[in-house]
Amino acid sequence: MIKNTKYIFIAGFLVFTLFPVFWMLKISLTPDRLLFSEGIVAWPSTITFDHYYSVLVEGSFPDYFLNSFIVSFTTAIMVTSIACLAGYALSRFNFKGKVAIMTLLLITQMFPIVMIIAPIYNVLTFINLVDNLTGLILVYTAFNLPFACFLMQSFFDGSPEELEEAAMIDGCSRFQAFEKVTLPLCLPGIGATLGFVFTAAWSELLFALMFINRQSQMTFPAGIMNFVTKFSVDWGQMAAAMILALIPVCIFFAYIQKFIVQGLTAGALKG
DSSP, X not given: OHHHHHHHHHHHHXXXXXXHHHXXXXXXXXXXXXXXXXXXXXXXXXXXXXXXHIIIIISSHHHHHHHHHHHHHHHHHHHHHHHHHHHHHHHHOOOTTHHHHHHHHXXXXXXXXXXXXXXXXXXXXXXXXXXXXXXHHHHHHHHHXXXXXXXXXXHHHTSOHHHHHXXXXXXXXXXXXXXXXXXXXXHHHHHHHHHHHHHHHHHOOHHHHHHOOSGGGOOHHHHHGGGBOXXXXXXXXXXXXXXXXXXXXXXXXXXXXXXXXXXXXOOOOOO
């Protein structure tokens, strides 16, 4: 009975999670003339790929996808690299000002984003990084870094410090012990941080709208707003664009999944 209940909950969760994706797929394949005339049906009587053709060939969305991937991937690598070092330092060392630094990192997460857009815009204008993907990467890095540091610190706290001490007794330096012992054990944390930051940067809209104006520099979330005009919304092309936007995220998570599995099985004590 308990086993059947578990499967029912899992099935319900999958339906709840995947139904919006299914509905987007259905709308993306529905001809414009049937979107409202056919009513609410599980699947259109006629399907078309015109919306995908318009998004991929006639519009600028390949450029938006490329810009989003560049920004998201670069941000994920930068944030994870810095968070690994900062999280390790916060976990393993006691130094003057440690509590103040952690408190400051926590305070930075308490400010509403809308409240600090104007100061950030002034800073980017001063360093000439408005309408530039580099400026967007810096902003995303700054905003994702505090949470990533806490996340990595929690994984380092769960990693046995005795393994590092044993490695250093065998002749490793502190950095070698960190590289060869601690990092492999914390691959699940690294994978989780990469996935979190990549997804956050890929789907972020507000900063992309505020700091990017040129079409050639727009990311996917900002570019998709082009389908919303004053008097209408192109639902078919918007749904097709969102379905296409899921593909890079799925590929990225499929790739980092093996590192997460490796981290769960890596590292062992010799008997």
